[in-house]
Every structure is written in C-alpha cells, then in structure tokens.
Amino acid sequence: MFVAMNRFHVALGQEEAFEAVWKGRESSLADMSGFIDFHLLRGESVAEEGYTPFISKSTWENRDAFVAWTKSENFRAAHRNAADNRSMYLGPPKFEGYTVVEGA
Template sequence: MYIAMNRFKVVIGSESAFEAVWKDRDSRLEQVPGFMEFRLLRGGTNVEEGYTLFSSHTVWSSEEDFLNWTRSENFRMAHRNAGDNKALYWGPPRFEGFSVVAGI
C-alpha cells in the first residue's frame, strides 16, 4: 500500500474557497486502477505566518498505481485548473509519499 500526501499552506481567510475547490472538482479517482481512498485534512492555523495547513491524502494499492495515475489523462483533467487558484496558497504545495510498512 502507498500513501500520497500534499501539504498546502492556505492564506488565512481563503479556507472555505480552498475547501470548495476540492469538494467541487471532478478528480475521477474512482476510475483509476489501484485507488483506494481520498481525504482532505484541515490542520491548524499559523497566525504569525498567515496560513492554515491542509493536506490531501490518497491511499493506493501500490506506488506504481499512484505513479501510473500521475501520468494519466485523468490526472491531467483533475489538475487542469490548478493554476486558477494560486491566490489561495501561501507558497507551493509540498508532496510526501509513503510506503505502508505496518497497520491495523
């Protein structure tokens, strides 16, 4: 199993707009071989630096399935309007990928 996460620093006051982008987008993940689960997580707010932390969290059968998705037309379609929302972000997202070694 493989977990792919992107961490986003969202400008304070833009949280609802950021959440709407994720809730309203057509990710097409359900059609992708190996996709298992998606979550959008909201963390704490760093008032001093001006952002609220979010993370997108997807679970895949394997890292290969995730990489195949990143090369697919479904991936391109799901991310086609990503640049339209740059004003919501406090810097670029940060990707982190993990192979699951234990779990319940």
C-alpha cells in the same frame, strides 16, 4: 500500500474557498486501478505564519498505481485549472510519498 500527500499552506481567510474548490472538483480517482481512498485534511491555523495547513491524502495499493495516476489523462484533467487558485496558497504544495510499513 502507498500514501501520497500534498501539503498546502492556505492563506488565512481563504480556507472556505480552498475547500469549495476541492468539494466542487470533478474527481476520477475512483476510476483508477489501485486507488483505495482520499481525504482532504484541514489543520489548525498557524496565525503567526499567516496560513492554515491542509493535506490532500490519497491511498493506493502500491506506488506503481499512484505513478500511473500521475501519468494519466485523468490526472491532467483534474489538475488542468490548478493555477487558477494559486492566490489561495503561500507557495506551491509540497509532495510526500510513503510506503506503508505497518497498519491496522
């Protein structure tokens, strides 16, 4: 299995708007071969830094399935308007990819 995560620093006060963008998006992840699941995680506010951490986490059968998603028309369509919401973030998201070594 492969886990792909993007870490976002969302400006304080923009949390609801950020969540609304994700909840209102058209997603075709379930149509992709090798896709297992997706979660949007909201962390605790980091008031002294001025942001709330969020993570978008998707799980795939393997890294190749994830890479195929990133090269697909579905991926381009899903991210087409991402720049429209740039004011919600403190910097760009940070990608992290992990191969599952052990799981329950």
